[in-house]
Amino acid sequence: MRASTADGDQESEQPSARPARRRGPRPAGSATISRVAEAAGVSRATVSRVMNGSTTVAAELAARVRAAAAALDYEPSVAARSLALGRTGTISLVVPDLSNPLYQGVLRGLGQAAAETGRRLLVAESNEDPEEETVLALEARRNSDGLVLASPRAPDERLRELGARLSPFVLVYREVPGCGAPSLSVDNAAGVADLVAHLTGLGHRHLVYLAGPPGSAANSERLAALRAAPGLTLTELPCGSMFDDGHAAAPAVVECGASAVVGFNDMVASGALTGLHELGVRVPADISVTGFDDIPFARYTTPPLTTVSIPKNELGRQAWDRLRALMEGEGGGYDVRFQPRLLVRDSTGPRHEAPRPREEQDGLDQR
Amino acid sequence: MRASTADGDQESEQPSARPARRRGPRPAGSATISRVAEAAGVSRATVSRVMNGSTTVAAELAARVRAAAAALDYEPSVAARSLALGRTGTISLVVPDLSNPLYQGVLRGLGQAAAETGRRLLVAESNEDPEEETVLALEARRNSDGLVLASPRAPDERLRELGARLSPFVLVYREVPGCGAPSLSVDNAAGVADLVAHLTGLGHRHLVYLAGPPGSAANSERLAALRAAPGLTLTELPCGSMFDDGHAAAPAVVECGASAVVGFNDMVASGALTGLHELGVRVPADISVTGFDDIPFARYTTPPLTTVSIPKNELGRQAWDRLRALMEGEGGGYDVRFQPRLLVRDSTGPRHEAPRPREEQDGLDQR
DNA sequence: ATGAAAGCGCTAACAA
DNA sequence: TTGTTAGCGCTTTCAT
Numbered sequence: 001m002r003a004s005t006a007d008g009d010q011e012s013e014q015p016s017a018r019p020a021r022r023r024g025p026r027p028a029g030s031a032t033i034s035r036v037a038e039a040a041g042v043s044r045a046t047v048s049r050v051m052n053g054s055t056t057v058a059a060e061l062a063a064r065v066r067a068a069a070a071a072l073d074y075e076p077s078v079a080a081r082s083l084a085l086g087r088t089g090t091i092s093l094v095v096p097d098l099s100n101p102l103y104q105g106v107l108r109g110l111g112q113a114a115a116e117t118g119r120r121l122l123v124a125e126s127n128e129d130p131e132e133e134t135v136l137a138l139e140a141r142r143n144s145d146g147l148v149l150a151s152p153r154a155p156d157e158r159l160r161e162l163g164a165r166l167s168p169f170v171l172v173y174r175e176v177p178g179c180g181a182p183s184l185s186v187d188n189a190a191g192v193a194d195l196v197a198h199l200t201g202l203g204h205r206h207l208v209y210l211a212g213p214p215g216s217a218a219n220s221e222r223l224a225a226l227r228a229a230p231g232l233t234l235t236e237l238p239c240g241s242m243f244d245d246g247h248a249a250a251p252a253v254v255e256c257g258a259s260a261v262v263g264f265n266d267m268v269a270s271g272a273l274t275g276l277h278e279l280g281v282r283v284p285a286d287i288s289v290t291g292f293d294d295i296p297f298a299r300y301t302t303p304p305l306t307t308v309s310i311p312k313n314e315l316g317r318q319a320w321d322r323l324r325a326l327m328e329g330e331g332g333g334y335d336v337r338f339q340p341r342l343l344v345r346d347s348t349g350p351r352h353e354a355p356r357p358r359e360e361q362d363g364l365d366q367r
Numbered sequence: 368m369r370a371s372t373a374d375g376d377q378e379s380e381q382p383s384a385r386p387a388r389r390r391g392p393r394p395a396g397s398a399t400i401s402r403v404a405e406a407a408g409v410s411r412a413t414v415s416r417v418m419n420g421s422t423t424v425a426a427e428l429a430a431r432v433r434a435a436a437a438a439l440d441y442e443p444s445v446a447a448r449s450l451a452l453g454r455t456g457t458i459s460l461v462v463p464d465l466s467n468p469l470y471q472g473v474l475r476g477l478g479q480a481a482a483e484t485g486r487r488l489l490v491a492e493s494n495e496d497p498e499e500e501t502v503l504a505l506e507a508r509r510n511s512d513g514l515v516l517a518s519p520r521a522p523d524e525r526l527r528e529l530g531a532r533l534s535p536f537v538l539v540y541r542e543v544p545g546c547g548a549p550s551l552s553v554d555n556a557a558g559v560a561d562l563v564a565h566l567t568g569l570g571h572r573h574l575v576y577l578a579g580p581p582g583s584a585a586n587s588e589r590l591a592a593l594r595a596a597p598g599l600t601l602t603e604l605p606c607g608s609m610f611d612d613g614h615a616a617a618p619a620v621v622e623c624g625a626s627a628v629v630g631f632n633d634m635v636a637s638g639a640l641t642g643l644h645e646l647g648v649r650v651p652a653d654i655s656v657t658g659f660d661d662i663p664f665a666r667y668t669t670p671p672l673t674t675v676s677i678p679k680n681e682l683g684r685q686a687w688d689r690l691r692a693l694m695e696g697e698g699g700g701y702d703v704r705f706q707p708r709l710l711v712r713d714s715t716g717p718r719h720e721a722p723r724p725r726e727e728q729d730g731l732d733q734r
Numbered sequence: 735a736t737g738a739a740a741g742c743g744c745t746a747a748c749a750a
Numbered sequence: 751t752t753g754t755t756a757g758c759g760c761t762t763t764c765a766t
Contacts, residue, residue: 447759
């Protein structure tokens with residue numbers, strides 16, 4: 001009689017057709033440490049020592065063990081080691097959205113840094129659901145020795161109450177004082193200040209901000225910094241975070257009479273670039289455009305986008321450093337805020353005397 | 368006296384300064400199944416049954432167990448379960464380069480699909496090193512129950528000899544008959560055929576192909592399909608796979624007199640678009656341009672790029688389906704080749720009578 | 735329906 | 751230097 005598990009019925013009478021589901025943990029009939037010990041005529045402890053590079057093993061024995069291991073294709077069981085050692089050799093990353101270049105950057109940086117010390121990386125994506133994020137974080141944490149969490153929207157409160165169970169972990173793109181994790185974030189205000197200095201240096205006095213999603217902390221910070229800039233006329237246009245949002249905003253941009261547009265991020269700025277182009281507005285001759293983030297795409301827009309570069313990969317690498325320190329019981333609980341770097345490309349230029357064929361050359365400018 | 372394990376000597380006399388490295392697997396003083404059993408006054412077996420949703424437990428007992436578990440913040444040890452069960456609940460993905468949209472797509476698709484069944488995903492990146500890829504694959508495989516491998520450059524030979532140790536695994540973007548893994552790939556020839564049909568339908572008879580890296584299988588297939596197209600004049604230009612490669616090729620493109628350019632991929636095509644623009648050549652009025660892959664960026668070039676879309680996410684999702692089938696001992700070892708889909712956007716148009724101000728209106732066209 | 739007991743494969747005191 | 755002996759925390763026959 002066939003096994004009565006939910007198997008799906010194949011051809012009836014061929015007991016050897018399928019790979020015969022085993023029960024034990026070992027991949028195939030793969031060797032265990034005991035078998036190697038037996039084959040080499042030593043104890044399991046000795047095999048363990050050899051496999052872990054302990055120097056206190058006689059050369060002759062070590063050689064015998066290695067030979068036996070090789071002969072048997074022995075590979076230590078990761079699960080068994082994890083259980084005995086109390087650590088998995090894996091860390092995890094949870095992010096809202098893997099299609100976002102911001103998170104892709106930290107994924108790469110983190111992955112590479114962790115790989116250099118032989119750690120594996122578990123990744124999970126929450127699809128922008130903050131609740132899901134915390135659940136995933138917990139889950140991920142249980143499966144690894146440490147966590148890097150990018151959770152831009154989960155309430156501070158929640159993170160604080162979860163802190164203990166998530167630890168050791170580090171936060172990226174965000175600061176949550178009192179949650180028990182160091183945080184690696186970006187100084188948006190500084191980035192905006194650089195942008196503003198660049199733009200005013202080019203003679204621009206009236207800027208229009210293409211605002212990001214209202215819930216976004218990055219947006220709030222960038223907006224606040226913009227508002228705080230002295231001697232500037234600022235028009236704020238609700239926009240979004242996607243290309244199409246920026247594209248749709250183009251008419252309003254020319255309408256408002258600003259000589260430079262500051263996009264919430266590079267996608268929005270690129271969209272604006274395209275929209276402006278379609279409207280016959282020349283960039284940067286008629287109007288300047290800036291982005292934020294420096295996504296890979298930004299170098300290839302027409303014209304290439306002036307933007308503020310944030311060290312995405314570096315954030316990931318450093319997240320690993322911090323996490324490792326934490327896992328090893330070192331300190332390292334302080335926060336750091338990365339200073340972004342202005343990248344001047346071709347989408348910004350000097351403010352033209354008569355920006356565009358518009359009647360209201362109003363008195364907003366100060367010269 | 369302090370534990371004499373290799374601890375690194377810090378300040379001597381402050382036993383409580385650092386978090387006191389424990390030895391056991393449990394995160395903090397977290398509860399074990401034994402403690403829960405004790406608290407609930409039942410055996411560990413019963414706790415296990417309750418935690419795993421066995422129905423054969425008296426309601427009253429189950430409730431008591433659940434209460435105890437909750438009170439103690441009990442969370443089963445993943446490592447212990449893995450060891451006892453012989454599986455980890457994790458699968459892994461190894462790719463050459465996480466910054467490549469092709470692999471990002473499968474990462475997302477695979478991750479989401481696996482998450483839906485509660486599996487975790489381990490990812491590793493080889494930085495384009497084929498040798499490293501196989502090492503990572505082995506490594507990854509040992510840490511998980513199954514593997515999805517994108518290894519465009521590792522020799523067939525190597526993959527075949529590793530097959531047994533990698534299994535169960537599935538190959539993406541590649542076919543390696545006899546290696547023991549089903550493969551999910553893309554029908555490049557069909558994609559090219561669609562492209563050619565589209566282009567010839569618009570009157571183009573002379574195409575220029577911006578070739579990808581010589582080692583790339585995708586390039587060979589696309590090129591072969593192009594060569595096989597009847598009634599066409601084909602110019603082949605060595606190019607590459609990056610934006611700058613395409614950009615640099617622009618002069619040669621106009622030089623060769625073709626009325627349409629077929630880029631190896633979207634990056635190259637975008638670069639060509641930009642280069643052509645700089646040379647004052649209008650697209651698609653003067654010349655048509657096509658890409659391949661449909662990366663996110665392709666929608667936003669100017670003009671938006673006509674390209675061949677390959678189902679990147681779907682590849683990932685299906686990879687999961689196949690892998691699951693394999694892990695469960697079902698069949699599913701057959702290969703599938705995805706049919707790409709032509710996406711006509713604005714970078715292609717009818718061949719103009721007098722394409723560009725060039726003297727040699729040679730007799731290559733047939734009408 | 736429940737419990738006792740035997741592992742899963744490895745590591746690390748401790749003894750020798 | 752090497753082996754012995756306990757576990758690490760969970761699952762699962764096998765009895766009851």
